[in-house]
Amino acid sequence: MSWTDERVELLKKMWGEGQSASQIAKELGGVTRNAVIGKVHRLGLSNRATGASSAKAEPKEKPAPAPKAAAKPKPAPKTEPARPAPAPAAKPAIPARRQIIPAGQPLPPQPSANEISPEALAKVNEIEKKAKKLTLMELTEKTCKWPVGDPATEDFWFCGLPVEAGKPYCEAHVGVAFQPMSSRRDRRR
DNA sequence: CCCTGATTCGC
DNA sequence: GCGAATCAGG
Numbered sequence: 542m543s544w545t546d547e548r549v550e551l552l553k554k555m556w557g558e559g560q561s562a563s564q565i566a567k568e569l570g571g572v573t574r575n576a577v578i579g580k581v582h583r584l585g586l587s588n589r590a591t592g593a594s595s596a597k598a599e600p601k602e603k604p605a606p607a608p609k610a611a612a613k614p615k616p617a618p619k620t621e622p623a624r625p626a627p628a629p630a631a632k633p634a635i636p637a638r639r640q641i642i643p644a645g646q647p648l649p650p651q652p653s654a655n656e657i658s659p660e661a662l663a664k665v666n667e668i669e670k671k672a673k674k675l676t677l678m679e680l681t682e683k684t685c686k687w688p689v690g691d692p693a694t695e696d697f698w699f700c701g702l703p704v705e706a707g708k709p710y711c712e713a714h715v716g717v718a719f720q721p722m723s724s725r726r727d728r729r730r
Numbered sequence: 731c732c733c734t735g736a737t738t739c740g741c
Numbered sequence: 742g743c744g745a746a747t748c749a750g751g
Contacts, residue, residue, distance in 0.1 A: 576744050706732050
């Protein structure tokens with residue numbers, strides 16, 4: 542496998558989306574995460590997009606406007622047919638299954654966003670925007686199983702972000718899920 | 731042990 | 742340029 546234009550493009554896209562190297566490698570196929578990381582470095586896009594927080598005091602400022610006006614229709618015949626079967630992602634094509642969730646099902650954890658670290662909450666709200674919004678069937682041992690929304694509505698999904706090694710939730714949700722049992726000190730009768 | 735990215739270095 | 746091996750974490 543060589544780094545064709547398309548593959549590099551996908552690499553950039555996914556890396557930009559915050560996908561992990563292994564995920565990207567898996568998606569691309571034919572490469573290992575090491576290859577992906579190596580390529581990422583060679584492409585010079587090692588650091589990820591830091592939208593809000595984490596303002597690193599970088600001594601080196603890279604304004605690099607990169608006035609790339611190079612549009613490439615690229616009719617160029619590839620030296621290699623690349624892959625005859627693109628099939629970027631074989632999605633399970635879920636049959637339009639209707640909401641079967643009646644209602645009023647016990648909403649999991651969903652701690653009464655109340656006594657939780659304001660920071661943790663803010664963080665959750667942050668990452669929930671980036672959530673994969675997975676359905677129940679799409680959850681794996683590696684996806685955050687934090688439920689969002691009302692199960693009785695279409696607005697229900699699971700976080701789906703990469704879990705914190707070993708735990709059922711992503712880092713942010715672990716933060717609100719596993720409170721150091723306190724806040725509600727048992728009232729000393 | 732699972733995972734992550736970073737770096738090195740022979741190819 | 743490439744990526745396996747290795748390193749350094751979480």
